[in-house]
Amino acid sequence: MAEVTPPPGGESPAGVERPFPPGKYPVIVVGSGPGGLQLSYCLTRLGIGHAVLSRDPAPGGMFRRFPFFQRLLSWTKAYAPAERGTRAYERYDWNSLLAEEAADQAVMVDLMDGTSEFPSRPEMEAGLLEFASRTGIRVRYDCEWLGTGREEGPDGERFVVETSDGPYRCRLLVLAVGVAQAWKPDTPGMELVPHYVDTRAAESYAGKRLFIVGKQNSGFELANGLLSYARRIVLASPRPARTSIETNSLVGIRARYVQPVEDHIMASGVHILSASIERVERRGDAFTVHTRTTDGGLALAVEADEVIAATGFTTPLLDLPGLGVATSGQSRLPAQTDFWESATLPGVYFAGTITQGAKGPQKYGIPSNSGAVHGHRYNGRILARHIAERHFGAQLPRRAIAPADLVAHLADEATNAPELWNQKGYLASVVLRGADGGWHDEGILPLAHFADAGGPDGIGVIVEGDPQGVIRPAIYVRRAGNVEEVLLDPHPLHDFASRDHRHALERLVAERFA
C-alpha cells in the first residue's frame, strides 16, 4: 500500500486514498489537462501547497477526446536544429510539458511511434499521463467543480469551491478548465444540428451530403477527415477562410487541413462559402440549410444529409461571472491581467488554453500562441513563479550578469530562447539593472507587463514575426519609466547572435546605459 501523505495545508483527516480531500488549501487548481498539469508541476517545485481537482477520471483534458480524426496540429521533432536535452530544443517540441529534470523533459519524443512529427490524439493523451505519473503530479480525479462563493475567513477573504465531493476553501483559485464547452449560435433550427463534439465515426458519413457550419480549424478538421467518405462537403461561415501560410502565423487554417481548400479550388466535391446561416430546416432524413452570401446577399438553400455545427466552444466558468469575473466575446473568455489573473475578481487566476484571453500587445494584430500547449506551458511556469513571489513571499534568486556578458546573453536569448520563439511578440526575456549598475536576469515575462508596468531600468528582448513573414528580434529599453522600441534586422537563418546583431546590441546598450 503506497504511503499516504496528508494534503498540504489541509485541515481534513489524512489516510484517504484519493489525494486532496475537501478542506482548506492555499491554492486550488481546477483541471487536469496540460494547463493544470503544468501549473501543478511548477507550483510543487516552488514549494507552494495546492490541491488539483478534476472531474475527469484521468489526466489529458480535451486531448482525451479531440481531435477526432486527425493528428494534432502541433509537432514534436525527433530530429531538430537544437540538441535534445537542451533548453533550445523545447522550441521544436510543441507537445511535451516543461520539467526541470532531464528525465522528465520531452516526454512526447520517445512516446510517438515515429511515423509523423504530429502526435495522434492517443499519443498526446498518453504523453500527458506519462508526464503526470513520472513527475508525481497528484490530482483528485472524479471530483467535479459545481460552484463558487466568497466568504470571510480567519486570514481574510477566501473562495469556497463547491464540488461533487463537498466544499473546499482556498485563498487563490486557478481555473484550467479549457475552452471546452460546446457552443452553437441560436440561429433558428440550429438546435437540430449536432455539434462538432458529437461527430460520429468517419464511415458513418459515407455517401452523405455534408454541410459544415464554420470554417475554423475544427470545421476543416472534419472536412479533411471526411473527405474520402462524404459525397459532397459544403463549409460555410460569413468570413472568408484564410490559411496560416497567408497570415504568416498560426492564425487561419493550418497546413494539415488545407486539402479541402484545394478540392474546392478544383471543384471536386467541396464548396467553401462565405455566407451566413439564416435557418436550418429538417424534412424527414434530410436538411435544408438556408444561407445568405456575404457579398451580394444572395439567398442560397443547400440540401444536406448531415449537418455539423463546428461553431466553437466557450469557457465553462459556471457561476464565476456572477461572482465578478468579467468575460467577453463568443468564447466567453475571461478578461485577464498580464499575469492571467481575472481583471475584475482578484484571486482568480487562469492556466492552460484560457490564457489566450490575456492578449498582450498583439503587434500587427497577430495573437499569442497561448491557446496551444507550446504557448501556455510557459505562461504556467511564469504564473507559478508570480504566485509564489506575490502571494507567498517567495524570494527566488536572480542570476547576476556581468556587464561583459550582457550582449552575448541578449543575443543568445533572441536566437535560442524557446519562450521567445513559441510566444513571438508575447513573452520577453528581461534583464534588469540594479541601483549599483549591475545587471541581473529577470527571466521570461509577458512583454505587455514589461512595457506597461514601469519598474527599474532594464532591457526586454522578444522575437516577432510581421504579417509579411519577416522574423526579427525587437529590443525594449526601459529607462526612467519610459520604454523605447528598437527593431533589429532579420537574418536568413535567424541567427540573431551574428556579428552585426551583437554590434547593434553593443551600440544600443552603450548609448542608452552610458
Added chain:
Amino acid sequence: MMALGTTEKAELLGRSELFEGAPAAALGRLAERAGERSFADGEYLVRQGQAGTGLWVIVSGSARVVRGSEELSHLGPGQFLGELAVIDQQPRLASVVATGPTVALGLASWDLFAEVEKDPELAAAMLRGLAHRLRQVIGEAHH
C-alpha cells in the same frame, strides 16, 4: 491676363501640403475642375463667418487676411487659403480681401468630394498629408 492651362493649374494645386503625394492623374482632374477668377481691389475672396465652400490659391496679385478689424497677414502668389474648409466646409475664420487686381484659382468642395470618391488613392494621400501636419502641430505643442 492669359488663362492658365490644366498643367499649370495642376502644378499650382500640387504645391499645397494637402495634395503632397497625390497621384498626378487625380491632380490633373482636380485642375480641370478648378476655375480662375479675377478680383478687383477691395473685392472679397471669402467673408468671415460664411460657410467655407472651397480653397483658393493666389495666381497673381495679393490679398489681406482680416479678422474683425484686425489685419492678420498677406497672401501672395502661390499661397493658399481654405485648405481645411475645402474638406470640412467650416465657416471662414477671417475675411480675405484683394489688394489691387488679383487672380486666384478656386477649387470647390463638391468638386473635391467627387474626385475623392473616384480616386481613393487621392483621399489616402490627403489623409497622410493631414496626419503629417497633425503630428507636426502636436509635436510643436508639447516640446
Added chain:
Amino acid sequence: MADSDELIDELAKLALFADLDEPQLRAVAHIFEEAWYAADTRLLRQGIGGSGFYVILEGEVAVVIDGEERARLTRGDYFGEVAILLGERPVADVVAQGPLRVLHLAGQDLHSFLLTYPRVTYRVLVEQTRRLRNANRWRR
C-alpha cells in the same frame, strides 16, 4: 456574432459609417474584429509599433502623451489611423478607462479598407481636418 443584425444596427449609428448602405455595413462588420478590453488595458502604446485601427462601440479611452491625459474618446470615435498612415509609431498611449468594446482592424489592412470604402475615407478626412483645426487653435 459578427454578422448579427444588432451589430449592423450599431454600426449604422456611427458617424464614420453613416454613408454606407446595408450590404456595405454587413461587409464592414466582417472586415473588422469585435474585441473587448478590461479597464487599464493599453490599446496603443507611445513609441511601440505594430498598432491597429480601432472604432469604439462602448466605453471610453484616454489619450495620454508623456503621462498626461490629452483627450477622452468614446462611442463612435476612432483612433490609430495616424500612426498607420504615416508608417510611424503612435505618439500617445490609448488606455481603456473601463470595460471597452471596439472594432479592430490590423494596421496592414487599413489601407485596402480605406481604398474600398471612399465614403468612410472621406469621413476620416473631415475628422482629421477637425482635429487639425483644434490642434491649431491650441497653438494660438
